[in-house]
Amino acid sequence: MYDDLKQFVTQFAHLSREEWEAVMPFIEIRNLKKNDYFIREGEIARYISFTQKGYLRVLYNHDGNEITRDISPLHTFVTALPSYVSQTPSFEIVQAITDCELFVIYRDHLEALYDRYNNWQRVGRRIMEEMFVQTQSRIYAFITQPAEVRYDEMMKQFPDIFQHVPLQYIASYLGITSQSLSRLRRSVKF
Amino acid sequence: MYDDLKQFVTQFAHLSREEWEAVMPFIEIRNLKKNDYFIREGEIARYISFTQKGYLRVLYNHDGNEITRDISPLHTFVTALPSYVSQTPSFEIVQAITDCELFVIYRDHLEALYDRYNNWQRVGRRIMEEMFVQTQSRIYAFITQPAEVRYDEMMKQFPDIFQHVPLQYIASYLGITSQSLSRLRRSVKF
């Protein structure tokens, strides 16, 4: 049932049986249809989600344009983090790109788990460290690589995403317009 | 002595007197001269630094060009994080931009502190959350703002940096060449 979740978290720290089972009562299964919202604009992000099935994106409205900041790979945690950590209204929106099955954990429950088990707190810390490292490499990509290379790398790293995610979201994630993405896709082919 | 450090960490969690004092024996003061290295390329990052005085930058060599990924504001933690978390040789270099006074803490000591005090583990987690949120807003800037706006925002947010940090490092941090930075600085003036 929670195999993927278990595998994900135990990458970061070994958990005793008791520690692992302590999270169980806090996991809530939520199914979203394509285009449903996980977090709406202005809402306070009171929970975090592990994507068991499907793809979410994190976006925000910038002068009427939707800016996709993140497209979640399978089996990772997603929320509108700025809102989640500060418990203030979210400028970010989290939306289902495809039908999704999510494991949802409320922040209050997770914080209680952290209070009780140092080891869970460690898992939380290590996951954040890892996410930070990944975000940094994305910044390196923006600094050093033209859009075409960023696109190629993304295709290599997340080939499954291209079967499920509209190109306009991918273009925004790469920091270009969908017209530009179209153009560089054409030039790559030949 | 450690007032700035104490203020920084207690932003993230309240610490009892015992908890605060537990870190003291682990703090090592290190002074760097301008251009000295804190972490060298290929070295394993075995410690983290709080910049009490001065500015560090995090960079790496990309086809012979130095790419500045980060310029540390005063009173924050810095290390070559990918190496630090995985304990593998660092591709990133951490170098003093100005003379620096650093509070250095070894990873082994910090991990021991985390093991012993859940509250310190919490501080570590919250700092990583905060750093992640900041890095994300930098990604938003890359996606939505042209270099000129990114430059203006940086000047607003870190005006002190411009008195100490060479423009070429700032250009690289902004993701442009120093020639381009020169050009847009000229156009802003009038």
Add this chain to the structure above:
DNA sequence: TTGTTTTTTTACCAAATGTTAAAAAAATTC
């Protein structure tokens, strides 16, 4: 100070990406 090295600026041209508009293709709805 003088000479040397490094950094910043300027200029010109090239390449990458944005903007606007419209057509084509695909997905969705009735």
Add this chain to the structure above:
DNA sequence: GAATTTTTTTAACATTTGGTAAAAAAACAA
């Protein structure tokens, strides 16, 4: 399946940024 809506592609032109080279300015060293 036909009509409608959304997404993707194409095209022409504008703007931003990069690359190369060299001059000017600043920092550093003898």
